[in-house]
Amino acid sequence: VKPGSPAAVDGQKPRSFPALAAWLYGKRHALERRIADELGQPIDPGALEFEALRRFRSFAIASLRGVPAAPALDGLRVVPQEAESWIDAWLRAAVAEAGRGGDTVARNLTPLVERFKGALRATPRARASAGRRRGRRRFVSAAIDRVSLAFFAIDCDDGAILDANPAASLLLGEARDALLGSSFSRWLAVGELDEMEAELDAVAEGEEQRRFRCTVVGTDRRRVQLDVHVTRYVRRGRVVALAVAYPTSPALERGAL
Numbered sequence: 001v002k003p004g005s006p007a008a009v010d011g012q013k014p015r016s017f018p019a020l021a022a023w024l025y026g027k028r029h030a031l032e033r034r035i036a037d038e039l040g041q042p043i044d045p046g047a048l049e050f051e052a053l054r055r056f057r058s059f060a061i062a063s064l065r066g067v068p069a070a071p072a073l074d075g076l077r078v079v080p081q082e083a084e085s086w087i088d089a090w091l092r093a094a095v096a097e098a099g100r101g102g103d104t105v106a107r108n109l110t111p112l113v114e115r116f117k118g119a120l121r122a123t124p125r126a127r128a129s130a131g132r133r134r135g136r137r138r139f140v141s142a143a144i145d146r147v148s149l150a151f152f153a154i155d156c157d158d159g160a161i162l163d164a165n166p167a168a169s170l171l172l173g174e175a176r177d178a179l180l181g182s183s184f185s186r187w188l189a190v191g192e193l194d195e196m197e198a199e200l201d202a203v204a205e206g207e208e209q210r211r212f213r214c215t216v217v218g219t220d221r222r223r224v225q226l227d228v229h230v231t232r233y234v235r236r237g238r239v240v241a242l243a244v245a246y247p248t249s250p251a252l253e254r255g256a257l
Helices: 018-026 028-039 048-064 080-121 124-133 142-146 166-172 193-204
Strands: 150-155 161-164 209-217 223-235 238-247
Touching (some): 018 028, 018 048, 028 080, 193 238
Antiparallel strands (some): 150 161, 150 238, 209 223, 223 238
């Protein structure tokens, strides 16, 4: 693969890298396994983030083959930050899979990644999400921000994190702004999604207080077991689970998923 960016330039024919395109297509399942390992949970083929990743992969392979391509985002309803985290994981997986050729792979794919991200951020959904984010801090008072326990406001309808305090950010190793709008299920250990959904359903159906245990996996891939206390909160028809998480174990070994 020759150095240089294969990204299409408006009005110009993109440079082609057919060998890299063929390699990426042939390695697609291997890259998905690497992504699952990094995320700490199996990939759900029906996830909106995976659909965004599929569209990015098609865009990238077409561009590498020298076909003028634009990101196909019509009908894609996904939180841009979550989709970007999957695409970044895919890029890291490709670099790792390439071994000694990783630098060349990164050099050729990074412009395509950035172009696709830019298109995602420019969608009406992304702009609307950014506008809503300014009002999301209403869910957490200044007092909650100062406590040492992790606090999350979770939408019972779709599991999205509406707000979080600095302790939650520290727990998961993710900036608070990046947490907002992401799905809480993204941070759960393998096998715990069903129980979490059942707890949110119970709150949505009228349970005022719930308590359960779960294990989360931070960005450093260390697991922490939590005792979660949930209080039901309703505002303008939206049912929110106000969750305070008490760590019941020190961080477990990285990769022990």
